[in-house]
Amino acid sequence: MNEPLLIRGGRVIDPASGTDAVLDVLTRDGRIAALGTNLEPAGARVVDAAGCLVLTGFVDLHAHLREPGFEQKGTIRTETGAALRGGFTTICAMPNTSPAPDCGPVLESILERFARDARVRVFPIGCITRRREGQELAELAELAAGGCVAFSDDGSPVANGRLMRNALQLASALGLPISEHCDTPELHHGAMNEGAVSERLGLPGQPAAAEVAAIARNIELAAATGARLHIAHVTTARGIEIIADARQRGIPVTCEVTPSHLFLTEEAVFGEGPEPAYDTNAKINPPLRTEQDRRALVAALNAGIIDAIATDHAPHAVEDKLVEFEDAAFGISCFESAVATLWTQVARGELDLHAVARALTIGPVAAFELNRRVPGLGRLQPGSPADLVVIDPAAPVTIDPARWASKGKNTPLAGRSLTGRVRAVVAGGALTLLEEELHV
Template sequence: MTDRILVRGGRVIDPARGVDGVLDVLVESGYVADIRSRIDAAGARVIDAAGCVVAPGFVDLHAHLREPGFEQKGTIATETEAALRGGFTTICAMPNTRPAPDCGPVLESIADRFRRDGRVRILPIGCITRGREGRELAELAELAAGGVIAFSDDGSPVADPRLMRNALALAGALGLPLSEHCDSPEMHTGGAMNEGAVSERLGLSGQPAAAEAAAIARNIELAAAAGARLHIAHVTTARGVELIAEAKQRGLPITCEVTPSHLFLTEDAVAGGGPEPAYDTNAKINPPLRTEADRRALLAALDDGIIDAIATDHAPHAIEDKLLEFEDAAFGISCFESAASSLLTLAARGELRLERMVQALTSAPAACFGIDRRIPGAGRLEPGVSRDLVILDPAAEVTVDPARWASKGKNTPLAGQRLRGAVRAVIFDGTLAWEREGAHV
């Protein structure tokens, strides 16, 4: 490893600065030092990036590190190593830990762990309500003073509309967004997958698309009433993106994200590709994988800028969490290490523009949570300011092999699939932090 690196001849894409061209990038003294054609840097380590894409380090608005409280699923060390391998250099950690960061002292303890054990930059998300139980507000002012980047109860939607409006108003006064999992649990009985033809065929309980749409509509109106910033986590339905588009047309400060899983997969992954239903618990995620029509609507909304960001919702689980009857298995897909390859495969198919993909992984998420104001250079390649970049090889042919993953969570429905494109190398904090070897991700 060296602190003087010349990345030569790659296609540099920096949406924040409008850069898209074949250029050299020099990294030295911990920063991106220069970006131009034909840099002469005698003595630097040279990475030949011909045919590759050079982009800012990825920014993830939605990830689960599991520690503290659930170390059998993942630890800060293992999951941030997985993030690094996936090209993510700045990640926002959801608060579904034990204890949950609902007050200043707990946040401080967790943040200390992040600083000590993280392989990438970790920004904490604080709870909306105490214990994420939806009964009373957490200590939002303490959490803001302690450095949280946003507030969320993650997979526990705030059901009480008055409490939600108060939370939005206070978060707005503190200058922070509120990230909400939009679901109406009263519309289903803990549905295990999308409600539709596949759930009927498999005999599984379903979550209707209307449960997401109804919650999105309610939360948009509450945000409008409170004059606050609302971020809608992992939107999955065509109707959901229509509601978000309408809110943006009204000029409301609404942002949203979509996961690589919902862009790449559909509810059919639960059944598998064989003649007999697979009931693949690795495809069980909340919100659930939806229909092909929903997937295409998500891709179109991403292309149009209605969906701002791609966020992983990386959710590692121990093997025993998934080796259960489908209804009893845990929700969640581990995807730090496969995210870039699944997205690059969509680009190779012509379903996703490469430039938009890079924007949705870099400058767009950095803007959603104001990360670009808190961390100079985050989500962009600015000489003298930025410290992170990722090198992508769009032509690489790789096989998903979770047994090789750094993440403790091997729970992916992509195991064994051949994908097109992969992360080749990652520079973090001005240092070459990881390089891929072999034909696996």
């Protein structure tokens, strides 16, 4: 068993219970043992968290670990190590692997890798269709029995409406949500958002309508089947409006937003200099949108319309990005920059601290009902798992991907001066100190 830990004097924020107070947190035997003031347990290792925030470990509904099949981009070991450094103690792994988990035996082999190499808790997401090709349903019942927490063909939207309806019906019967990358590929062959910046750069664009139309279709199919639908990485103002309307109608739809889409816009592709940068590190799918869209996402998160902040962590090898923009891979490596971007926006007064805390903890847990797998997950209360993150909200940070644990150094944020640093993480009762400034 791990040694008892006392996280002393931090501002404890637990949206699940409404707690926001300066408290000590004691962990023992992998669980939260007590919260209180002036706790003095014998034999506990003490971490001085004065001036810091203490939250339950973050939960990410959307991450790419690359293994098996793409180990040159990342491995389970490296990418869960990156997650740990970013404060994420529970992640859901997307099925964009080779082979993809579309049946029980493949899922079993991937779970064996998780058990051997993962440094944080990992839940698998199974395929909707065989090989993620959108032609016939995967073995959804086998995947549910094997431990999947959702189904997705992320990156490959299910274009066939009849197939999507069948998937929703079966997923509903199995008690699991469908997490859908909402896009209408026939509307574009674009490499970035369609708009003024794509025209200026001479690049083919992805119109907002491609996402909006798919969101609308999938919500209506969810309404027809009674299934739980999760909209992955929403990016458009109109998409948010449709989701909000669906909720008012009582349709069981949840959604997520990435730190990248909250913080950046299509201008990141152009770059900050007078000449266009064609920055392939800013190429992501769905693309970075307009400032109007970004502001709508921020407002929706603050209003509680968005359930979760999910990284869509997508590490790539250097050669995947050092090509012409249209040939570059989609994706941003995000685990180790997420806190700095989010807390910079909190410091600016854009994002509400409690809304951010909820969307990183109990919000995603509720969206995928992960508390059925791990009771108390996402809560910072006695008896809950001893998963904690200590954040210095005022610490300056310069983004330096060369120092990251992730194999993926692909970020458009390199060199940016931001605010907010992860100081320490407790995962399953085990302490990882990330900064020497902590008094231990």
